[in-house]
Amino acid sequence: MFQIRQARFLLFPFLGASLLACGTASTPGEARSPLTAQAASAACEGGAFRVIVGGVTYQGNRGFDIPVPAGARVQLRGRYVQFDLDGDTLSAYDYVMTGAANSADMTGGVRTPVFASKVVDLGQKLGGTLKASISDAAIVLERRGSSAKMKIQAKDCAQGGIFQMEPETGAPVTVTHTLAPGMYYYKNPYTGKINLGNGTDFRGKDSPQMATLNLQADHFSVWTVQSGGRMGGVLGEDAVELSAGATKCVQDCQAQNQIRGTLPVTDPAYSN
Template identity: 45%
Template sequence: MSTAPTRRVAGIAAAVAAVTIAAVALVGVAPASASGKTSTGGDYAVTINGTTTNPASGKDFKAKDLAVSGTIKVRGIHNGFDIRVADLGVYDYTLTGAPDTQRMVTKPTVVFASKIPSLTAAQLSGTKLSQLEVRDDTLTAIFATGAGKFKIQAKDGAQGGIFQMETEFAGPVTFTHTLGAGLFYFTNPYTGKINFGDGTPAVTSGSGSHQMLLGKDSPQVATKTSQTATTTTWTVQPGGRLGGVLGEDAVELSAGATNCTSQCQAQNQIRGSLPGPPDPVDPTPLG
């Protein structure tokens, strides 16, 4: 399994250090049952072509038709990730562990080492950032190429339906998801769903309090084509998407996402309206 480069994880950790200090008064608050994605709020900053933008609270930053290269860095209070323009892959999707009643980790933890679409040179030709919108804890980025569009939506939350990627090409696109070091896919004995996590139990009190790290791939108009303990591959149809769901939403006894192909939302989940099962105990990696 590929693992995230240490220097990029360290960069995300440094970026949230000041936030962690400012929020230290919240440490020791016992995790509540999930009623939202975060108890402290989120805030994204984005670095494009070496320039960092972080709009003031309640204000929008919008840009269109930007020529971009290298890596776009997205850094929030609760999560962060990189977008590599060369292949439109997402790398080092990291939960920061910043103090919050909804957090599932207490230090920067790479949840996904990579989420990579298999796009041809022709599909990637002429890639530009056709639209970018950043407002507080929400980000939308749409890339236009010579053959179609690729959309990323993200929410700076400690958990919930907080990330998705959508494709708009003439044919299906294969995605490969690779978990971060120490995480694995497993069958949840209470729901029968395939979840992922690191098996660390929740801590309900004290300075190290956190919920159990639990997640689930969330597809729409997509078919899983392979599954191992650390990777999945998917075929996503035009207009379909692959999302990521963390925390309570990942284990709800629900029917799952709708068969959406237009204006799909990263938070398109039931979000706490159904009772959740107990946390799994000593989950076993898929073999």
């Protein structure tokens, strides 16, 4: 028998046309991300990101304008999740679950690398300050170029919808996901969908919107993402729910992404 449970948001709510106003590193801001309500769940308990650039740490529930030198790495360090961003493109590297104790932990308390990289080909470098809005276990980052904008939304949680990359260039872009050693893509026999895992009960899934899969291999996937679309990622029970997937929407998509009613969970890792 599979489990029917009350559904919740599977995808990040979009923030609309602009990022919430951010303060500077020396002036407290009032920016509050719409991800706050989601981040209050047990899987996110105690989660909070720190942003580290050039040895300077930015943290706390507020907004920041962060100077990022050309070629610099932006380090995101949370209780449950850690990864780096290339400051020039906001491509992500070394995405790791730390194995910190939590009732929703999928790692068995073991540090678990998930993605080696999530690389976006913007065709140009970003510049100016990196705008960051931290709110409890959620963070939103945005940086612009001459004709491009990249937004990253992430959550420091043990599982759930925890990462989203949103390029805006006026044209389609290529995003390539490469899994960490030990992780692989596979077709889940209980859902018929493509999951990622490491042979344990760890479950993950790429979560696209307005994106086309060009190539699927055992350790990487290549996508074409429309301007205003996104490449997200979910882990745990959300990765095996029999949802219909995201709607075709590139602006103000929060309502369309909301699941109403219930969804079946047939994967035995989460249905017992």
